[in-house]
Amino acid sequence: MKLAHRLKTDLELGHARELTLRTADARITHPASLAPAAVLIAITDRPEPGVILTRRASHLRKHAGQVAFPGGRLDEGDADAIAAALREAQEEIALDPAHVEIVGVSDRYHTWTGFDIHPVLGVIPPDLAFRPHEGEVEALFEVPLDFLLAPANRARKEIEAQGVMHHYYEIMWGEHRIWGVTAAIIANLSLRLGYDDGTSA
Known part of the structure; x- marks a missing residue:
């Protein structure tokens, strides 16, 4: 089965299930x-x-300095979240939108820094010649999808903020520490795509 079709089917099935997700940073104490x-x-x-x-x-x-997906805030000229994600990826890593086959949009995530993030899934050809934006991106790398979404590769950590302990996820890939917002989005996607049965920490 074609990858994009398989992912779209899995995402649609995932959205049809009742799942407990982490949709906001625990440090957000009020709307x-x-x-x-x-x-x-x-x-x-x-x-x-x-x-x-x-x-x-x-x-x-x-x-x-954090690991992140290409992205940023929606501009007035963006038709929707998909348009914004494609524009930001083109600006940050020179990914031509014509090379992206959109799969769908996963669960939104609210950050304590004030963003309502819409994760857009897309399939791209392998081994494209990316060009990171010098002012925004220090490094670019690829992690196997199965590794990234496997619950066993995700550790639950904690941090103290304003006298209260908060939990977050962390994934290590070589020298790269994937945590915070990005790891939370990955954890939610792992549930939606059926990699996680909801019993992991």
Whole structure:
């Protein structure tokens, strides 16, 4: 079965299930005005599909130096979250939108830094010649999809903030630490696509 069709079917089946997801950072203690944003989960169409991830530049104002999907806030000219995700991926890593076959949109996630993130899934050809934006992206790498979504590769960690312990997820891939917002989106997607039966931590 074609990868994009399989992922779309799995995502639709996942959205039909009642699942307990982590949809917001635990540090959000009261409703706030959130800026709509979108990220592109670009999945490479190869025998063992991978996911394209970036490490954000260390000088950025928010989430500096963290591993992230290409993405950013919606602009006035964006028709929707899909358009925003494609535009941001083109700006950040020079991914031509024409190379992306959209699968669908996964579960939104609210960050304590004030964003309402829409994760957009798309399938891309393998081994494209990406060009990271020097001012936004310090590194770009690919992680196998099965590794990224497997609950066994995701650790539950905790951090103290304002005297309260908060939990978050962490995934290690070589030297890369995938945690926070990105790991939470991955954990939700793992549930939606049926990699996680909901019994993991």
